[in-house]
Amino acid sequence: MSKRSTIADIATKAGVSVPTVSRVLHNRPDVAPETRRRVEKVIEDNGFVGGRARRALHKESAGIIDMTVPTLTNLYSVEIVCGVEEALQRTKLRLALSVTGEFLQLEQEWLAKVLNGSTDGAILVLAHGQSQELEALRNHRIPFVVVDHRGELGTDVPSVGATNWLGGRTAAEYLLSLGHRRIAMIAGPAEHRCSRDRIAGYRAALEDAHIPIDPDLIRFGAFTQQTGYEQTCELLALPEAPTAVFAGNDYQAMGVYSALHARGLSVPDAMSVVGFDDVAIASIATPPLTTVRQPLIEMGRVATSMLLRLIAGEPLDSVRVELTTTLIIRDSCAPVQSTVLER
Amino acid sequence: MSKRSTIADIATKAGVSVPTVSRVLHNRPDVAPETRRRVEKVIEDNGFVGGRARRALHKESAGIIDMTVPTLTNLYSVEIVCGVEEALQRTKLRLALSVTGEFLQLEQEWLAKVLNGSTDGAILVLAHGQSQELEALRNHRIPFVVVDHRGELGTDVPSVGATNWLGGRTAAEYLLSLGHRRIAMIAGPAEHRCSRDRIAGYRAALEDAHIPIDPDLIRFGAFTQQTGYEQTCELLALPEAPTAVFAGNDYQAMGVYSALHARGLSVPDAMSVVGFDDVAIASIATPPLTTVRQPLIEMGRVATSMLLRLIAGEPLDSVRVELTTTLIIRDSCAPVQSTVLER
Structure with missing residues (x-):
């Protein structure tokens, strides 16, 4: 993460005092409407919104990681969530989970909730190949990791997949x-x-x-x-x-x-x-x-570790991680029989 | 929810000024350690901790519902989560999900995260019959609903189950x-x-x-x-x-x-x-x-509706709700055959 605007920077850019910025951030009534709008514009232009602005300025953690999955009715997503949960149990962070279905609109509503709420970072399992979410998160300087992306990702997008x-x-x-x-x-x-x-x-x-x-x-x-x-x-x-x-x-x-x-x-x-x-x-x-x-649970765990490093401002060992697949042999295969097709 | 302590009440009880309470709540350095401890004790005794105290005083919503489930590897819990997700999609709230396993210790760690973080309310699917969580949530005046409790619940505990x-x-x-x-x-x-x-x-x-x-x-x-x-x-x-x-x-x-x-x-x-x-x-x-x-998805939906009413301070139509079970006939049963046991 690059360096963040401070409350003093915002005050300078908006041409107001530091206490005025503070009053705006705390939604106090004693600020002129025009002044409030000017301060809010500076805050937005600098990539802070709502609770996130307050937290950034107070150097507080939201205590929340946001995660979106297309569905929970496929156990595939559920196992990734389990891996994320496991990794977060060792931290003070909670997991805010959103099921967006295959609907682009729900993904966007999720994004609005995340940007307007407070978050330390996001893990995304997306239904669609192209995604405006990634651009929006980047613009708001919210760290994120993508799991098993269905489309093409830029080489600079932190992601975890399988072979x-x-x-x-x-x-x-x-x-x-x-x-x-x-x-x-x-x-x-x-x-x-x-x-x-x-x-x-x-x-x-x-x-x-x-x-x-x-x-x-x-x-x-x-x-x-x-x-x-x-x-x-x-x-x-x-x-x-x-x-x-x-x-x-x-x-x-x-x-x-x-x-x-x-x-x-x-x-x-x-x-x-x-x-x-x-x-x-x-x-x-x-x-x-x-x-x-x-290795779905491991993919969730690795994505979480990567995200925690991004949140801490540490570099990643590798931006794109692929975990290996393994054949699990049970009872559903047999040697071919020459007579099998006589039906 | 009963009426909450205000910042003025806390100031009176701690024998300090309102701005001093505010400084403590915002973790400002300009408060004597002894004074800070006294204010914090009053806040705790009155059932506010951490982010929740700040929010309560600012009349803010955390934008978060907390939910704990014993496991996600059983689809049973997953479907309840889906129902909660569905119901929350019509709101501005996000779902913070925690998987506590069958371990009492994890349930307690979850509780600590919830009490120290910010939450509007909680939905609990608990692994254990007896639970100190419920008492703690009640003491902290956090609204909650229990889904399909495994033990006995007091008649005053809001809960959803099946017949x-x-x-x-x-x-x-x-x-x-x-x-x-x-x-x-x-x-x-x-x-x-x-x-x-x-x-x-x-x-x-x-x-x-x-x-x-x-x-x-x-x-x-x-x-x-x-x-x-x-x-x-x-x-x-x-x-x-x-x-x-x-x-x-x-x-x-x-x-x-x-x-x-x-x-x-x-x-x-x-x-x-x-x-x-x-x-x-x-x-x-x-x-x-x-x-x-x-009806697991419905159980999640109903629990969420009940919780939203509790958060809004509205009365519940019924504290204990039981949704009906239905037999779904597929292909795994047949009329008994007299010869079936000759094996």
């Missing part, structure tokens, strides 16, 4: 090692950076094994069980159905399970399934799901 | 209607109020159907998949195993699924299963789980 490309490659290599050659991939939405990276990893593994890429076997859709279900139905209707499916997340994988179950087909005998994330539903599924683990 | 007794009865009645007579129940921990209420509902249904209660069929344990798995193994080992299991929550039900799957038994042919809560895992399970829905 999506490696995760995609690991999943495909594992299925290849079991003898599978027709391996479908259900990715997330095509516009998400993470989906594209995982597909690139999957393609790399198939190309290394000299298996031609069949575009029919690469599918896109929301990170939901419904998408997994629908895409599996379409895959099963292909002239030559796949023997294995690599799903974009564990919810999609549950949809693969349902689609197979609805046809009386069982996992892994009829089809091998690999998920992505390793949220709690993976281990409790029947059969337990083999999946590519994203 | 656990009715939920237990509904589940058992449904299984009876399918012809089941040996119906096991895996409850939560015996010391939880909700477990005891659900067992009472289950017993009432069986007694109405003139079926004697078999203590071997009533089991206790944590609200986890592991408990569901272990208790099912024990139930299957009984001389006369049950044909249906009513699990204490959806995670335990997933454990019932696993235990059956591990023996090559399928749901619902080999055993009917009913869960409790209807969190997201219930609908995505294979087969989709029949379960007693707790």
Whole structure:
């Protein structure tokens, strides 16, 4: 963080006394309206608003870290929140959590609350690739860290992600090692950076094994069980159905399970399934799901450590951090059977 | 909320001037240490601490509601949080969320953060039946609402829960209607109020159907998949195993699924299963789980509405609110088969 305006600077710029600035900051009535407006304008132009101005001038901490997530119904976000919570338990800070859905408007309302309230810094899991939030936070000199951004980020934006490309490659290599050659991939939405990276990893593994890429076997859709279900139905209707499916997340994988179950087909005998994330539903599924683990709790912890350093004005070791993915082998994959497709 | 001490009251009680109290509240250096201690003692004795004292005197809102939950790894808490978030989106308030685990120490650290920081009010989902938090919040005149308390609450404590007794009865009645007579129940921990209420509902249904209660069929344990798995193994080992299991929550039900799957038994042919809560895992399970829905999101919303009224100084329509449970029928139950136990 760069050096901050002091109460004396504001007084000088507004052409008023220091006690007058103080009266404005404390919302005292004994300030002429014109004077109040002038002081407030200087404060705003210098990147302070509301409670934050008061705190900055008193060198107080708000005691609050703000965090926004697109949803809590996907355990993916919940685990990141858990990591942030864990890291904050060792501090005096509280976590102000906001669920903004997939709606840009809610993200903006969140931003207004944060800018008008008091905050020491922000952690953002954003639904959208492009984001005006980042620019606004920067303008207001609020330290922030982005977790698993779905779009492209400037190289100067502090962020934490996972090795999506490696995760995609690991999943495909594992299925290849079991003898599978027709391996479908259900990715997330095509516009998400993470989906594209995982597909690139999957393609790399198939190309290394000299298996031609069949575009029919690469599918896109929301990170939901419904998408997994629908895409599996379409895959099963292909002239030559796949023997294995690599799903974009564990919810999609549950949809693969349902689609197979609805046809009386069982996992892994009829089809091998690999998920992505390793949220709690993976281990409790029947059969337990083999999946590519994203270290979500660790990502939350690391983002918090980075933010605490930014708040303290310390430099970061690295602006962009990628934590490694790992394949967790459970019971949802089996060696390919030559007879599996006779259905 | 009763009337609050004003800065003038504090000055009188401490035998100092109003500006002196103000200097103490703003942490100014120009106050004698002995005088500061005296003022601080009066403030504390009158139920104001830290930021809260400053706000109360300035009639400011902190813009923060504090919430504590025992865990976010159980979707049960997550859904209550979602309901609170939804309700707060229509306000200018932010939600400060704290995960205290099952540890009393963390709950107390949370309380210290809340009392020393600024808060407009608190929503508590507590891990423990007895709680000093409630007393402390009351002493500090911080409005609060308790959600689904696990122990006994005084009749004057604002709280929101669900109709656990009715939920237990509904589940058992449904299984009876399918012809089941040996119906096991895996409850939560015996010391939880909700477990005891659900067992009472289950017993009432069986007694109405003139079926004697078999203590071997009533089991206790944590609200986890592991408990569901272990208790099912024990139930299957009984001389006369049950044909249906009513699990204490959806995670335990997933454990019932696993235990059956591990023996090559399928749901619902080999055993009917009913869960409790209807969190997201219930609908995505294979087969989709029949379960007693707790309106968790609504519980979060109602708790927030109640809290906002308390903050505004308005009376509550009812101090204790119970929202109704509903049976959600999916595919995990079937009519009893006379041959089912030949295994």
